[in-house]
Amino acid sequence: MNIKEYIASGILEAYALGELSANEREAVEKNLQQHPALREELSIIEQSVEALLMQAAVKPRAEVKTKLFEKIKQETAAKVIPMPPTSTAPWRYATAASVAIALLSSYLAFDYWDKWKKSETSLTNLVAQNQRIAQDYNNVNLRLDRIETDMKVTSNPDFTRVVMKGTPNAPESIASIYWNEQTKEVYLSIQNMKALSKENQYQLWAIIDGKPVDCGVFDSTVAGLLKMKEAAQFPTTFAVTIEPRGGKPSPSLETMQVAGNVAKV
Amino acid sequence: MNRLKKKDQSALDYLFDHYSGAIYGVIFRILKKEEIAEEVLQDVFLKVWDRIESYDSSKGKLFTWMINIARNQAIDSTRSKENSKSRKTDDIDYLVSKIDIQEHSQLPVDAIGLKEVLQQLTEEQQFIISQLYLKGYTQSEVAEEFNIPLGTVKTRLRLAMIELRAILDIK
Numbered sequence: 001m002n003i004k005e006y007i008a009s010g011i012l013e014a015y016a017l018g019e020l021s022a023n024e025r026e027a028v029e030k031n032l033q034q035h036p037a038l039r040e041e042l043s044i045i046e047q048s049v050e051a052l053l054m055q056a057a058v059k060p061r062a063e064v065k066t067k068l069f070e071k072i073k074q075e076t077a078a079k080v081i082p083m084p085p086t087s088t089a090p091w092r093y094a095t096a097a098s099v100a101i102a103l104l105s106s107y108l109a110f111d112y113w114d115k116w117k118k119s120e121t122s123l124t125n126l127v128a129q130n131q132r133i134a135q136d137y138n139n140v141n142l143r144l145d146r147i148e149t150d151m152k153v154t155s156n157p158d159f160t161r162v163v164m165k166g167t168p169n170a171p172e173s174i175a176s177i178y179w180n181e182q183t184k185e186v187y188l189s190i191q192n193m194k195a196l197s198k199e200n201q202y203q204l205w206a207i208i209d210g211k212p213v214d215c216g217v218f219d220s221t222v223a224g225l226l227k228m229k230e231a232a233q234f235p236t237t238f239a240v241t242i243e244p245r246g247g248k249p250s251p252s253l254e255t256m257q258v259a260g261n262v263a264k265v
Numbered sequence: 266m267n268r269l270k271k272k273d274q275s276a277l278d279y280l281f282d283h284y285s286g287a288i289y290g291v292i293f294r295i296l297k298k299e300e301i302a303e304e305v306l307q308d309v310f311l312k313v314w315d316r317i318e319s320y321d322s323s324k325g326k327l328f329t330w331m332i333n334i335a336r337n338q339a340i341d342s343t344r345s346k347e348n349s350k351s352r353k354t355d356d357i358d359y360l361v362s363k364i365d366i367q368e369h370s371q372l373p374v375d376a377i378g379l380k381e382v383l384q385q386l387t388e389e390q391q392f393i394i395s396q397l398y399l400k401g402y403t404q405s406e407v408a409e410e411f412n413i414p415l416g417t418v419k420t421r422l423r424l425a426m427i428e429l430r431a432i433l434d435i436k
Contacts, residue, residue: 047435
């Protein structure tokens with residue numbers, strides 16, 4: 001073989017580029033083994049390409065390397081260590097091993113199933129508990145909001161507090177009125193009023209110039225402050241009577257439960 | 266090399282630090298998209314890692330082996346990308362040339378060193394070197410695509426390589 005011509009044909013370049021067919025490649029590899037000059041030429045070609053591509057390098061972002069090594073770590077961890085082959089009666093060991101593995105895995109399967117069931121139950125409980133706590137929290141929040149609003153009224157010096165004490169009809173009963181002279185607003189707060197039948201309701205009256213003016217109806221269950229109808233003028237007295245549900249235009253004075261006079265400022 | 270065959274990760278670390286740039290350059294010039302090129306680069310190094318036992322140093326340098334894996338992987342990727350996009354023929358010649366025509370003007374920032382090297386070659390030689398080594402064409406693709414007889418492609422490459430070794434000072 002003429003080495004010079006062989007080299008000049010460019011077949012080694014094609015070989016280094018990985019462009020040859022399997023047959024051609026084998027032939028080149030055979031020739032390489034026989035002729036050191038070919039090996040040397042190939043080495044020079046490869047070095048040239050390497051040097052060229054080093055000049056043309058583009059640096060990849062650093063994450064690529066991090067990701068690559070993470071992946072390799074995962075793959076290495078996932079690989080199973082092969083069992084060493086045994087020469088003496090391998091089937092015995094194999095049978096024993098498979099029975100043992102079967103038993104072990106059934107046990108483990110049951111164990112995991114059991115654990116899974118248990119954790120599922122506790123998860124359900126936790127979810128329910130979580131919901132309850134969230135509801136409680138919302139309720140507390142609502143109450144807090146109401147108390148804050150009430151506080152704005154009770155702590156406002158523009159509101160006059162009128163205590164309505166029990167009449168001989170209901171000596172135990174007691175309720176309060178917060179009345180604002182400027183805005184005419186009226187708030188009611190129950191300290192103690194007895195429960196009424198479903199047909200009846202309490203009705204608040206403001207006595208203005210000796211005449212009772214309707215300020216709205218309420219039930220005994222009111223918590224906190226209840227906003228009532230505004231009292232248009234300066235009332236001398238607030239009083240509560242028992243009326244049919246919905247109230248009446250004029251009070252049944254004989255049922256009066258509580259009453260209190262407004263202190264003249 | 267021995268450390269690499271024994272699956273010593275520090276050897277792969279070294280390999281990556283030294284050669285990822287050159288390999289990524291080849292992949293990037295073929296694929297032109299950073300995301301895909303990065304993925305292919307990762308696949309190439311995974312392949313190198315998994316198949317290191319099959320590398321035979323009597324048949325060529327490790328770098329040559331890796332670059333050929335990279336080139337094949339990148340061309341495979343253009344093929345699958347084009348296939349899923351347009352369902353056209355999977356003719357590599359067609360695909361490679363199509364990509365090249367589409368993105369001909371915006372070749373990636375070739376290093377200044379590379380430009381200096383290439384400028385010392387004749388235009389014909391520059392062309393053949395960049396088609397084969399930088400853009401991932403095969404010799405027969407270049408011949409077909411640009412209407413140059415395959416024999417001429419081979420001679421030009423041969424002459425370019427002889428020039429190159431002088432420029433790059435390889436003995």
